[in-house]
Amino acid sequence: MVQVIADIPVVPPAQRGYWSGVLSRLKRDPVAMICAVILAALVLSAAFAPWLGLADPYQGSMIARLAAPGTPGHLLGTDEQGRDMLSRLIYGGRLTLFIGLMPVVLAFFIGGTLGIIAGYVGGITNTIIMRVVDVFFAFPSVLLAIAISGALGAGVLNSLVSLTIVFIPPVTRVAEAVTSGVRSLDYIDAARASGANALTVIRVHVIGNVLSPIFVYATSLTSVCMILAAGLSFLGIGVRPPEPEWGLMLNTLRSAIYVNPWLAALPGVMIFATSLCLNLLSDGLRSAMNVRD
């Protein structure tokens, strides 16, 4: 038997890991890379805002209210209380990105766990988990976020909780669908047949094969989450003034749209650009994570 096989030409063995392969494929995607750079710039500027030498985002000036972008000393103008827009937009990124990303990260872990359990165990466990998830699906996500936030009251932590609850059901559903698909494959049966218990089979064989679709789906949720978080702040049940946050800024500058439309548009542009970049990056990630190409 050995000599039969020896004639087959040898392909160079693929020794590198899965994630380095994903990264190298992602690097070849120009759109995804541009989006990644923009997002990195946003995140870094938000993270290092205090060290960038910006104006105080809370310090207003009655004289310099609603200055147009390009005014000396205020590159992007000032808001309705005369606070520097550039500084507020960069500082605003901190909260906005935090409430935009954190709920999705939490929902990814909680929903992913629930979905994998439901999909792998099946039976009555699956029925219980998925029927509860279905109840949440009965409400539109915006309505659900508003309802929970409204009940909990305004505040960063409460927005975080309500948005996490909103995103657990869709992540669970995707995780359950992917897991039950993998569960029916023969390699799971083969692993069970070697005497491994459920936990070992899930850890070694299931997670690696279901993680990337769940992960890609979760990345696509971040843009929705950012818009929802901004929406909550806009409605006054998210972040409270005077904290800089893009959704809240959009709300307060709304009345300035006739005086200085550029100013009113700026927070919206930030939300739009960030969510667009997140969407395009998750698209790129989806194709980069496909091993069989």
Next chain:
Amino acid sequence: MSATDQPLLSVRDLKKHFPIKGGILGRTQAMVQAVDGVSFDVRAGETLGIVGESGCGKSTTAKLLIGLVDRDEGDIELGGKTLGRDISLRALRRDIQMVFQDSYASLNPRMTILDSIAFGARVQGLDDPVGRARRLMARVGLDPDRFAGRYPHELSGGQRQRINIARALVMSPKVVVLDEAVSALDKSVEAQVLNLLSDLRAEFGLTYIFISHDLNVVRYISDRILVMYLGEVVELAPVDMIWAEQAHPYTRSLFSAMPSMDPDNRTQKPPLTGDPPNPIDPPPGCRFHTRCAFASDVCKTRHPVLGPMVQGSPHWVACHLHDPASGHPRAGQGVPA
């Protein structure tokens, strides 16, 4: 092959009925009788071939043996130890392993083939899993230095099936269930893998349960053949005997559906027509009577029991034609030619 030999694997009255749930409350509407009272013995070093149409319960029987499907009734005994009483499922799985039909679906796409093979040995806590895996890779004909770090999609179907065989052997099992293990391979690769299986059987003293729909392949590798129809055993006989005489009308139609290699000897008899009846509601009496050319009234009411054709014969059949006391008009005369 003497009758006094203690069988290595003994299956008694194995049953599996799958519920069909429906309605708003998900109540059981009906039962699919996938495997209904299957019994057989396999001696150490023997290969038992299981044949039958699609949906006759071959694969369910295989999965019942290894506990991938929970059995409803019946006993599985390995080396005199009954599963669930004397031996745990985990321990049984060390001694019975399985090779699946789909060589690609049965390997984790995110795992190197070395890790896939070594997994079972790691789980069972055997010493030196990697060394075992590498030795087996070499034994099934894949150089471990070149193939160990590869992923399943980088291998051909035949190579993958060799890996699956190595994976099944890593725990040094006694019995290997081969569920259509060569059916998806092309003919030349199939022959190589069959030869490999024969070599491994001799080298490691393995016992095979070989499930296939290809009678020629089964004949090549098996010592005895078990024919299943709608979840039941209809005939069980040594290969030579069943090749000489197919005692059950169903077995006969299965054999007549096999294309002849000789163009002058074309199959003239019409093979079996129609589909098997629905296993949800199998016909009463003999399950084959709806398609049998020799069915009489007794076949519609009385269920034939599997037994030796003549006293002491290793050729067993479940058909009223062979039982002089059955009440069939042609009882005891056998299947007409």
